[in-house]
Amino acid sequence: MESEKKEEREEKTLEEVFGELDVLAAKLEDRETTLEESFSCYKQGMELLKYCSEKLDTVEKKMLQMNEDGTLREFSS
Numbered sequence: 224m225e226s227e228k229k230e231e232r233e234e235k236t237l238e239e240v241f242g243e244l245d246v247l248a249a250k251l252e253d254r255e256t257t258l259e260e261s262f263s264c265y266k267q268g269m270e271l272l273k274y275c276s277e278k279l280d281t282v283e284k285k286m287l288q289m290n291e292d293g294t295l296r297e298f299s300s
Contacts, residue, residue: 237278240271247271 235243247264250256256264290296 237275240275244268244271 247268250264251261251268
């Protein structure tokens with residue numbers, strides 16, 4: 224079941240994941256949300272943040288930077 228969730232997330236864009244994070248944040252801010260629901264939202268949010276971080280790391284590693292002579296090289300921070 225855990226791997227199914229991961230596969231579903233991998234098919235989503237960062238924008239979609241950010242939207243999910245917005246919904247979770249709104250639930251956490253809602254005074255009607257129970258403590259148990261808050262813990263669940265927090266856990267989901269942390270998993271989504273981890274996914275975003277991994278996705279951004281992958282993109283950063285693939286970025287290229289143009290040299291003065293017009294050739295490309297991998298971006299390094």
